[in-house]
Amino acid sequence: MADEPQIPTKQARPSMTSAMRSSSFLREHQQYRPPSKPENHYGIDTVVEDLQATNVSPPRVSATFKGIPSPENPPTIIDSGLSHELSHPNCTPLPGVSTNRLIATLFYKSTSPRVSNAIPSPKQASPRRSQSPSSRAADSDIPPTMAPTTSLESFPLEPPSNEPEPLDHLYGSNVSPMCIAAFLHLLSTFPLPAGSTELCSSHRCLKLDQTHPGERHPTVVELTLSPAPAADYLPLADLRKHELIYRFEREWNVDVALRSDTLWRRHPRLVVFDMDSTLITQEVIDLLAATIKDPPDLAARVADITHRAMMGELEFDGAFRERVKLLTGLPGTLFDELRPVLDVTNGVRPLLKALKRLGVKTAVLSGGFLPLTSWLAKELGIDYAHANEVYIDETTGKLTGEVKGRIVGAERKRELLREIAQRENIPLEQVVAVGDGANDLLMMEAAGLGVAWNAKPRVQMEASARLNGDTLLDLLYLFGFNQEEIGQLIA
Structure with a gap:
């Protein structure tokens, strides 16, 4: 009789048993289980790895952490998919090693939006000149990249270069992550000091856009870069004026303030201000000239001289x-009559209050007139005030047109800054000078930090830092304070 066919025995389907359940995977790999996962939770890896005689995946080799991290094997924390490696590029250096960090503070210029070069040139110019940049571009029938002349004699020797396309309208009207990434890429193109292999960075958002309270749109960001570019290749003074930095500012509509990360950066002890167009929004001498009606063009003539002197085209003392x-x-009494007319710059009063609470001395060094400068210093609580004195005829009580003593020009401002610092026993590294005109450049150069406040082009280029916002309170961001800390200082 033929053999009956063998019926294959059906194997039992694999199933979980209590013996299979263990925490061997976690124990072998010594990973931290977050408290959000209950103890009776077992991942799919536990089930698969414990199948009988089944080798689903190759064995994993993991070195046991013995509590002694090293540069080759730094400690790594793994929690819910987040891997954070402990590194020390911006920490306290080893004994005998000095820090070489660069601080870059990026200010988004929301009050002066950039105009795209792609704006078409209208066929007819508007009869009224607008004040906004975008409107001015629309009112002009000259392409943005063309020199406004047809005369060969006055045509520039080189054709104007194309302005970079503004990118803030694409990536956000703030200091966007793309803006920071572009800046870090720019800095990475500069050579590093000998012995350094890579550029490390960290950032802090110092100020957020107040128009979006529920969102994080930073308008002031502080970047710490380590190490700074090689000083023998590109000193900090030259790095500030580098063409790539200027182009970056134009592309992203930001101001970039570069400073070495030193102790004095965070602890200023003396802040010196110019007065006209800095502490106040006007030029006092122009206000005086505006009161004279005969000849009728006097105010315009004085304003023109003032403008050319501030631009550096005229020698200040003679002007x-x-x-x-x-x-x-x-009349000599005109100084008293001008007091109510003076318009204090936005942010000056809370700034001076914050500086006073920090124990910082303040001074105003003005190329204007001492009667008004002394009065304003007393009103604002400024410690020192220096300005020009003019002769007043004792008989008529009117100005004689003569100046008494030395004129407080560029050289005298620098001398006064040094004298005040020496009197207060303050090193120049802890002195900050703020101004807008060419006659402020020497005192800004003598100070540890010179800040150009909505300044003339030459001053913007020469100053250590630039502020082109709508409040002078932004000065505190250069010292590393954030929005919350500034709020506490001015409360």
């Missing part, structure tokens, strides 16, 4: 004497 001569015959 000041010339303007004072034009004021001959004005």
Whole structure:
């Protein structure tokens, strides 16, 4: 009889038993189980690895952590998919090693939006000149990259370069992550000091856009870069003026302030201000000239001299004497009458309050007139005030058109800054000078930090840092304070 066919025995389906359940995977790999997962939870790896005689995946080799991290094997924390490696690029250096960090503070210029080069040139110019940059571009029939002349004699020697396309309207009207990434890429193109292999960075958002309270749109960001670019290749003074930095600022509509990360950066002890167009929004000598009606063009003539002197086109001392001569015959009481007219710059009062609470001395060094400068210093609580004195005829009580003593110009401002610092026993590294005109450049150079406040082009280029916002309170961000800390200082 033929053999009956063998019926294959059906194997039992694998199933979980209590013997299979263990925490061997976690124990072998010594990983931390977050408290959000209950103890009776077992991942799919536990089930698969414990199948009988089944080798689903190759064995994993993991070195046991013995509590002694090393540069080759730094400790790594793994929690819910987040891997954080402990490194020390911005920490306290080893004994005998000095830090070489660069601080870059990025200010988004929301009050002065950039205009795209792609704006078409209209066929007809508008009869009224607008004040906004975008409107001015729309009112012009000259392409943004073309020199406004057809005369060969006045045409520039080189054609104007194309302005970079503004990117903030693509990536956000703030200091966006793409903006920070572009800046870090830019800095990585500069050579590092000998012995350094890579550029490390960290950032802090110092100020958020107040128009979006529920969202994080930073308008001031502080970047710490370690190490700074090689000083023998590109000193910090030259790095600030580098063409790539300037182009980056134009592309992203930001101001970049570069400083070495030193102790004095965070602890200033003396802040010196210019007065006209800095502590106040006007030029006092222009206000005086505006009161003279005969000749009718006097105010315009004085304003033109003032503008050219601030631009650095005229020597300040001679320009000041010339303007004072034009004021001959004005009543001496006019200084008292101008007090209510003075318009204090936005942010000055809370800034001075914050500096006072920090124990910082303040001074105003003005190329204007001492009666108004002294009065304003007393009103604002400023410790020192220096300005020009003019002669007043005792008989008529009117200005004679002559200046008394030395004119407080560029050299005198630098001397006064040093004298005040020496009197207060303050090193120049802890002195900050803020101004807007060419006659402020020498005192800004003498100070540890010179800040150009909505300044003339030459001053913007020469100053250590630039602020082009709508409040002078932004000065505190250069010292490393954030929005919350500034709020506490001015409360």
